[in-house]
Amino acid sequence: MPRLILFNKPYGVLPQFTDRGTDGARPTLSDFIDLPGVYPAGRLDLDSEGLLLLTDDGRLQSRIADPRFKLPKTYLVQVEGEPDAASLDALRRGVQLKDGPTRPAEVERIADPALWPRDPPIRVRKSIPDCWISLTIREGRNRQVRRMTAAVGHPTLRLVRWRVGDWTVDGLKPGEWMPVTA
Known part of the structure; x- marks a missing residue:
C-alpha cells in the first residue's frame, strides 16, 4: 500500500x-x-x-x-488591490503569460480566511488595500498563480495552497x- x-x-x-x-x-x-x-x-x-x-x-x-491528469489545486491568495469583475473574469477565462495562455481557472473573492500567522508577515502598505481570492487551477507551471494575478494587475502578497484534489x-x-x- x-x-x-x-x-x-x-x-x-x-x-x-x-x-x-x-x-x-x-x-x-x-x-x-x-x-x-x-x-x-x-x-x-x-x-x-x-x-x-x-x-x-x-x-x-x-x-x-x-x-495531464488535471488534478485541481486550490490556492488562497492574498492580492494587492481589490480585483474587479473584469479581473476575475480574465482569470476565469485564462490569461496570457510569457509561456502561453493558462487554462481557465475557478476564482472567487473570499473573506479573510482564518489562517496561521506568516513568519515573516507580508508587507502592508496603508495606502494600498488588499483582499483574498480562492483560485483553482488544473495545471502547474512555475510560479503560475503569482504570474496570473500579476497579469491582471493584482500581485500576490501571500499564497497558501489549500487543496490538491480531495x-x-x-x-x-x-x-x-x-x-x-x-
Whole structure:
C-alpha cells in the first residue's frame, strides 16, 4: 500500500530534503519529516505555504504532479488591490503569460480566511488595500498563480495552497504532517 503524507509547508521552507544552495542553511523538508523513501509529489515554492503531498509511490507521485491528469489545486491568495469583475473574469477565462495562455481557472473573492500567522508577515502598505481570492487551477507551471494575478494587475502578497484534489491542509498547523490513505 503506497504511503501518502499531507504536509503543511511553512513559508521559507525548501520543498526538498536537502539544501543545494551555497551555504546549506535554509530549512528543508528533512527538518520536519523523518520518513525514509517519501518524496514530494509536485512543487511548492520557497515563498509559498500550505499543502505539499509526499509519497513513496512513483506512479501516485506522477498522477498527482502531472498536468495531464488535471488534478485541481486550490490556492488562497492574498492580492494587492481589490480585483474587479473584469479581473476575475480574465482569470476565469485564462490569461496570457510569457509561456502561453493558462487554462481557465475557478476564482472567487473570499473573506479573510482564518489562517496561521506568516513568519515573516507580508508587507502592508496603508495606502494600498488588499483582499483574498480562492483560485483553482488544473495545471502547474512555475510560479503560475503569482504570474496570473500579476497579469491582471493584482500581485500576490501571500499564497497558501489549500487543496490538491480531495486532500486539504485544513486542520494541519505549519510544519505538521499526517499520513492518509492514498
